[in-house]
Amino acid sequence: MAGGIGSRFWPHSRKKKPKQVLKIFGDKTLLQETVTRIEPLIAPSEILIVTTEELIGHIQKQLPDFGEDNFLVEPIGRNTAPCIGLAAQKLIKSDPDGIMVVLPADHLISDAGRFITCLEQAIETAKMDDSLVTIGITPTQPETGYGYIQYDPEDKKPTGAYAVKTFAEKPTLDTAQRFLASGDFLWNSGIFIWSIRRILSEIERSLPELYAGLMQIEALEGEGAETQFQHIYSGLRSISIDYGVMERAENVAVVKGDFNWSDIGNWAEVYRLSSKDADGNVNLDGHILIDTSNCLVDSQDRLIATVGVKDLIIINTKDAILICHRDSAQDVKRVVEHMERNQMDKYL
Amino acid sequence: MAGGIGSRFWPHSRKKKPKQVLKIFGDKTLLQETVTRIEPLIAPSEILIVTTEELIGHIQKQLPDFGEDNFLVEPIGRNTAPCIGLAAQKLIKSDPDGIMVVLPADHLISDAGRFITCLEQAIETAKMDDSLVTIGITPTQPETGYGYIQYDPEDKKPTGAYAVKTFAEKPTLDTAQRFLASGDFLWNSGIFIWSIRRILSEIERSLPELYAGLMQIEALEGEGAETQFQHIYSGLRSISIDYGVMERAENVAVVKGDFNWSDIGNWAEVYRLSSKDADGNVNLDGHILIDTSNCLVDSQDRLIATVGVKDLIIINTKDAILICHRDSAQDVKRVVEHMERNQMDKYL
Numbered sequence: 255m256a257g258g259i260g261s262r263f264w265p266h267s268r269k270k271k272p273k274q275v276l277k278i279f280g281d282k283t284l285l286q287e288t289v290t291r292i293e294p295l296i297a298p299s300e301i302l303i304v305t306t307e308e309l310i311g312h313i314q315k316q317l318p319d320f321g322e323d324n325f326l327v328e329p330i331g332r333n334t335a336p337c338i339g340l341a342a343q344k345l346i347k348s349d350p351d352g353i354m355v356v357l358p359a360d361h362l363i364s365d366a367g368r369f370i371t372c373l374e375q376a377i378e379t380a381k382m383d384d385s386l387v388t389i390g391i392t393p394t395q396p397e398t399g400y401g402y403i404q405y406d407p408e409d410k411k412p413t414g415a416y417a418v419k420t421f422a423e424k425p426t427l428d429t430a431q432r433f434l435a436s437g438d439f440l441w442n443s444g445i446f447i448w449s450i451r452r453i454l455s456e457i458e459r460s461l462p463e464l465y466a467g468l469m470q471i472e473a474l475e476g477e478g479a480e481t482q483f484q485h486i487y488s489g490l491r492s493i494s495i496d497y498g499v500m501e502r503a504e505n506v507a508v509v510k511g512d513f514n515w516s517d518i519g520n521w522a523e524v525y526r527l528s529s530k531d532a533d534g535n536v537n538l539d540g541h542i543l544i545d546t547s548n549c550l551v552d553s554q555d556r557l558i559a560t561v562g563v564k565d566l567i568i569i570n571t572k573d574a575i576l577i578c579h580r581d582s583a584q585d586v587k588r589v590v591e592h593m594e595r596n597q598m599d600k601y602l
Numbered sequence: 603m604a605g606g607i608g609s610r611f612w613p614h615s616r617k618k619k620p621k622q623v624l625k626i627f628g629d630k631t632l633l634q635e636t637v638t639r640i641e642p643l644i645a646p647s648e649i650l651i652v653t654t655e656e657l658i659g660h661i662q663k664q665l666p667d668f669g670e671d672n673f674l675v676e677p678i679g680r681n682t683a684p685c686i687g688l689a690a691q692k693l694i695k696s697d698p699d700g701i702m703v704v705l706p707a708d709h710l711i712s713d714a715g716r717f718i719t720c721l722e723q724a725i726e727t728a729k730m731d732d733s734l735v736t737i738g739i740t741p742t743q744p745e746t747g748y749g750y751i752q753y754d755p756e757d758k759k760p761t762g763a764y765a766v767k768t769f770a771e772k773p774t775l776d777t778a779q780r781f782l783a784s785g786d787f788l789w790n791s792g793i794f795i796w797s798i799r800r801i802l803s804e805i806e807r808s809l810p811e812l813y814a815g816l817m818q819i820e821a822l823e824g825e826g827a828e829t830q831f832q833h834i835y836s837g838l839r840s841i842s843i844d845y846g847v848m849e850r851a852e853n854v855a856v857v858k859g860d861f862n863w864s865d866i867g868n869w870a871e872v873y874r875l876s877s878k879d880a881d882g883n884v885n886l887d888g889h890i891l892i893d894t895s896n897c898l899v900d901s902q903d904r905l906i907a908t909v910g911v912k913d914l915i916i917i918n919t920k921d922a923i924l925i926c927h928r929d930s931a932q933d934v935k936r937v938v939e940h941m942e943r944n945q946m947d948k949y950l
Contacts, residue, residue, distance in 0.1 A: 265907070544936050557922040557949055559613070559937040562930025566911065570923060574905040575916075577925055582910025588892050589907040601905055 255338075256285055256305040256313055256359035257331045261590035262520040262583070265574040266552075269602050274360035275312050278524055283316055285359045291366045295373055296355065298324070303359070304341050306331050329484040334444075335498040336490045339457050339468050346450045353377050354453065356446040356495075361517050362527065368513040376447040376509045379415040385507040386456065386500065387415060387447040390440025391515045396430035399519045399584075401442035401496060404433075405508050418506040421496060440508060442496065443515060453499070461498045464490055521567040521576075522583035525550040548580070574601050603686075604633055604653040604661055604707035605679045609938035610868040610931070613922040614900075617950050622708035623660050626872055631664055633707045639714045643721055644703065646672070651707070652689050654679050677832040683846040684838045686794075687805050687816050694798045701725050702801065704794040704843075709865050710875065716861040724795040724857045727763040733855040734804065734848065735763060735795040738788025739863045744778035747867045747932075749790035749844060752781075753856050766854040769844060788856060790844065791863060801847070809846045812838055869915040869924075870931035873898040896928070922949050 260273035267273050274285040282290065289301065298319065304326045305313050314325065326341055338356055345354055355373060363369050376387040390403045402422040409417035421442065425433060433439035446453075458465040467490050474482050500506060516523055525548075528536040534548040541551045541558040551558050553570035560568070567583060569576040578586055593601050608621035615621050622633040630638065637649065646667065652674045653661050662673065674689055686704055693702055703721060711717045724735040738751040750770040757765035769790065773781060781787035794801075806813040815838050822830050848854060864871055873896075876884040882896040889899045889906040899906050901918035908916070915931060917924040926934055941949050 542937055542940050544933060544940070545930060553923065556918075556920075557613075557946075558925065559922065559934075560925045561933045561937060562927035563914065563925060566925065568923075568925060570904075572904075574907065575901065575918060575923065577906065577908045577911060577914065577916060579910035582893060585892060585909045586907075589890055589909060592890050592892070598905075 255334065255356065256303050257309065257328055257337060258358070258360055259331065260360065261587045264586055264590050265569055265571040265576050265601070270308060270312060272309065272360070273518070275309070275316055278518060279362065279527070284362070284518075285313065286316055288357055288359045288361070289317060291363060291369060292355070292357065292373070294366075295370050302326055302341055302345065304328060304337050329487050331492075332487065332490050333492040334495040335457070335461060335464055335493045336467075336487065338446075338453065338495050339461075339464055340471070340487070342450045342454050342457075343468050343472060346454065350451065352450050353380050354446075354448060354450045356448075358444050358517070361443070361515065363513055363515050365513040369511070372509050372511050372513065373445075373447065375414050376507075379411060379413040379507050379509065380447050380449055380452075382411070382413060383505065384449055384452050385411075385415070385505050386452065386503050387507045387509060388418070388500070389443045389445040389447075389511040390508040391443050391511045393434050393439065393441050396427060396434045397441065398424060398427055398430050400424065400517070402430075402433050402439045403442050403508050404436075404439050405510075407438055411507060413509075415507040415509045418508050421501045440510060441515075443511060444496075444517070445511075446495065446500075456499050456503055460502050461493065464493070464498070520583035520586060521550065521569065521578060522580045525567060525580060550580075603682065603704065604636075604651050605657065605676055605685060606706070606708055607679065608708065609935045612934055612938050613917055613919040613924050613949070618656060618660060620657065620708070621866070623657070623664055626866060627710065627875070632710070632866075633661065634664055636705055636707045636709070637665060639711060639717060640703070640705065640721070642714075643718050650674055650689055650693065652676060652685050677835050679840075680835065680838050681840040682792075682843040683805070683809060683812055683841045684815075684835065686801065686843050687809075687812055688819070688835070690798045690802050690805075691816050691820060694802065698799065700798050701728050702794075702796060702798045704796075706792050706865070709791070709863065711861055711863050713861040717859070720857050720859050720861065721793075721795065723762050724855075727759060727761040727855050727857065728795050728797055728800075730759070730761060731853065732797055732800050733763070733853050734800065734851050735855045735857060736766070736848070737791045737793040737795075737859040738856040739791050739859045739861075741782050741787065741789050744775060744782045745789065746773060746775055746778050748772065748865070750778075750781050750787045751790050751856050752784075752787050753858075755786055759855060761857075763855040763857045766856050769849045788858060789863075791859060792844075792865070793859075794843065794848075804847050804851055808850050809841065812841070812846070868931035868934060869898065869917065869926060870928045873915065873928060898928075 256274050258272050260267045263273050266276050275283050277283050301324055303324055306328045310327050326344055372389055379385050380387045401424055404419040405416040406419050467486055470486050471483055516527055525536055530536055535543050536550040537543055543560050545562045546560040547564045549566045551568045556570055558568060565580045567578040567580055604622050606620050608615045611621050614624050623631050625631050649672055651672055654676045658675050674692055720737055727733050728735045749772055752767040753764035754767050815834050818834050819831055864875060873884055878884055883891050884898040885891055891908050893910045894908040895912045897914045899916045904918055906916060913928045915926040915928060
């Protein structure tokens with residue numbers, strides 16, 4: 255899934271250049287890293303990248319070894335349920351008994367080996383009893399930016415996966431602290447593993463309108479099919495697979511992911527995950543930081559000098575500069591909202 | 603005097619583009635404003651602008667109506683005493699009985715009318731009893747960035763000027779508070795008024811080495827004179843007129859300047875003197891300031907967005923960006939020192 259728009263990484267992220275196509279860490283973009291990471295398990299010919307009309311050009315450029323068949327284009331983003339439904343519908347034709355691994359293209363996972371092991375365990379679980387399987391990350395802090403999965407420690411499957419008791423939306427800090435203390439709540443990674451047949455049947459059961467839309471799309475042919483597809487898909491309700499399917503489904507399992515994982519929700523998280531110098535600064539480009547601590551400074555084409563500041567995120571791009579307190583990183587989306595309201599399209 | 607280098611306005615100020623040639627407020631540079639301000643009192647033909655070899659090109663461009671005779675070029679800056687001595691030596695030839703008004707080119711004076719009245723009063727004082735006259739500004743806060751002048755309230759001259767008791771260097775905060783409370787201390791504006799003959803005789807008395815150097819320069823002629831001039835002038839001791847002459851002189855007077863004045867020592871002072879919006883922000887270019895207060899944001903070619911910050915000075919230029927806490931504005935010179943130590947000449 256590589257269709258996200260991610261306004262919280264402005265000014266690096268833009269409508270046509272969202273988080274997944276940015277090099278947030280290292281030399282590869284998050285999308286390229288996601289593809290590289292699963293190569294030991296899934297052959298390139300079996301990888302399907304779903305993205306939007308708006309992003310497809312950019313995304314194909316980042317994956318030059320991939321051909322037409324590797325891409326599936328949504329006319330417009332409609333959240334994860336339609337995206338997954340559309341992909342499943344395409345995949346079932348070539349592999350009706352196949353297992354489908356759903357991966358967001360914009361997450362950070364630093365230990366690819368353990369990640370692959372977890373995926374193998376999840377695939378085995380899905381094959382064993384046709385579970386809807388997800389990967390849950392053992393929480394390290396009372397994070398309020400993630401959804402949670404409660405598992406049943408008493409109900410462990412032979413593969414090592416656990417039965418899921420319930421899904422919980424992003425909690426308040428109090429609730430997140432309780433979740434952390436309880437020990438049986440995991441972060442919802444948004445990674446899913448299931449048989450293609452099962453997820454389509456779950457969509458049919460829980461999201462009949464979406465299923466009907468997918469059937470209409472399936473039936474399209476001849477002249478005007480593309481326009482019809484755009485029309486039908488754009489009319490689908492925007493809904494997440496978590497809310498639309500997972501929360502209402504039976505026989506859901508979770509594999510505990512013991513790898514470092516982050517959905518890198520904002521610049522403060524990038525700061526948290528980056529290597530820092532003795533003053534706690536992230537300063538990859540040799541900027542001049544005087545009496546400065548715990549800042550992230552990112553600028554390629556202009557020298558930055560800071561004096562007497564702390565806890566700032568400073569991001570310079572070709573046409574815009576962000577200066578944000580680390581505690582306000584979630585509010586970067588308010589900058590984008592302001593620009594949308596004021597028709598400042600060139601910065602969007 | 604337009605030879606200053608002013609590193610505290612980096613990144614706007616550079617070696618070849620110091621404070622006096624910047625448009626810090628309004629449409630004119632501080633130099634242009636200084637010249638315009640004295641026009642009602644002093645004819646352009648009687649204005650002499652002293653600056654350095656390095657800056658003369660830039661400065662002539664800013665004053666296109668001025669001819670060769672209006673400029674005097676120092677090979678290198680040597681503080682105010684040599685600068686004033688060199689200027690006096692030139693001026694005395696055409697006007698041996700003249701009065702000389704010495705003005706820094708980089709100060710802000712918002713009430714030109716009252717300024718002219720004070721200068722007239724000072725000129726009258728210098729004519730009356732050949733005093734060395736200075737302008738002292740009634741302090742409004744216990745400023746530690748200025749030198750002070752103590753005057754004698756009992757010794758008022760017919761012109762309204764007062765006799766000076768003593769000069770004081772930049773004080774500590776404690777001392778500055780005592781100065782302010784005492785009521786007889788004024789800020790040293792660095793503006794001087796005296797007869798050309800008197801200041802040269804004071805230089806001869808208090809700075810005999812400088813005077814000897816000026817005499818050598820006076821005697822130069824023919825081929826090689828320019829090279830000799832550069833050699834002699836560069837060898838002069840760098841010393842201020844305050845320290846070298848004023849602090850040791852007799853018959854010194856001060857006119858109380860009741861106009862708004864600032865030497866605009868750093869970016870925090872620019873913030874203090876600028877118009878602010880309801881959140882205390884100086885935002886002339888329509889930048890996006892979210893949860894932001896008491897900041898100065900200056901960027902022409904790139905949009906700035908701030909989120910959750912306060913008390914910052916943010917200055918963007920073609921090749922460098924400064925983010926500085928308002929309380930650390932004095933330390934911007936440390937950025938320049940860092941760049942000098944590290945041969946980062948392109949930013950100097």
